[in-house]
Amino acid sequence: MARIVAIEHLTLDGVFQAPARSDEDTRNGFGHGGWGIPGSDPKMQEVIGRAMAGGWSLLAGRTTYEDLYEAWAVRQPASPMTGALTGAQKFVASHDAAYQVRWENSTLLAGDAAEAVCKLKQDHDRTLVMFGSGKLLRALMRHRLVDELVLMVHPLVLGAGSRLFEPGQAPSALKLSSQIATATGVAILTYAFDGKAAAERPE
Numbered sequence: 060m061a062r063i064v065a066i067e068h069l070t071l072d073g074v075f076q077a078p079a080r081s082d083e084d085t086r087n088g089f090g091h092g093g094w095g096i097p098g099s100d101p102k103m104q105e106v107i108g109r110a111m112a113g114g115w116s117l118l119a120g121r122t123t124y125e126d127l128y129e130a131w132a133v134r135q136p137a138s139p140m141t142g143a144l145t146g147a148q149k150f151v152a153s154h155d156a157a158y159q160v161r162w163e164n165s166t167l168l169a170g171d172a173a174e175a176v177c178k179l180k181q182d183h184d185r186t187l188v189m190f191g192s193g194k195l196l197r198a199l200m201r202h203r204l205v206d207e208l209v210l211m212v213h214p215l216v217l218g219a220g221s222r223l224f225e226p227g228q229a230p231s232a233l234k235l236s237s238q239i240a241t242a243t244g245v246a247i248l249t250y251a252f253d254g255k256a257a258a259e260r261p262e
Contacts, residue, residue, distance in 0.1 A: 061183040062206040063118065063176075064110045065196050067223055068095045069212050074220035075193060078213075083126060089220050098213045100241035106209060106249070110188055116148040118176070118187040120195035121158065124151045127190070128162050150179060150187070152195050173202040180204065193223055200252075201229045207251050208233065214244040 068078040077083035078095030168175035237249035
């Protein structure tokens, strides 16, 4: 059975929109794209590398999948990262059963995302790594399908932008399994879900 590990960049006020580039995601007039660049640190790659150790596959929502394709396969075809992403098996969740995946080694998960991913977890034998994909991640957390969150919390407050944890998100209980502080002031916090909603925990 596969594990799902979600790796997310966040500001102190919970914004996760467009950390990598100014044009990454400008929805709702977001003008702070690329905010995560100053916090970049080699320790981040070490943590991501550990999450991918032993083999991994990519799990993404349609928007994130298309952004990764554009950012790497189209804009940087010779990059080693492009080679790694291209060679990895990729699973793309979309409600549109007619959606055509463009990247090789990609499989469409059509219909209800939670149902499709639940089946994928049972059948797949590699860690499923997620980047971004907030809408998909929130849906999977509501169904308790996510095993681990790796949050890279940047010392920034933006005051605007999409937040990973929105009102209405189901209560969740997590256990801190690792904490690393980078030289740029980013706190890398790894949390494991304990499989029990916070409201169900004993006093």
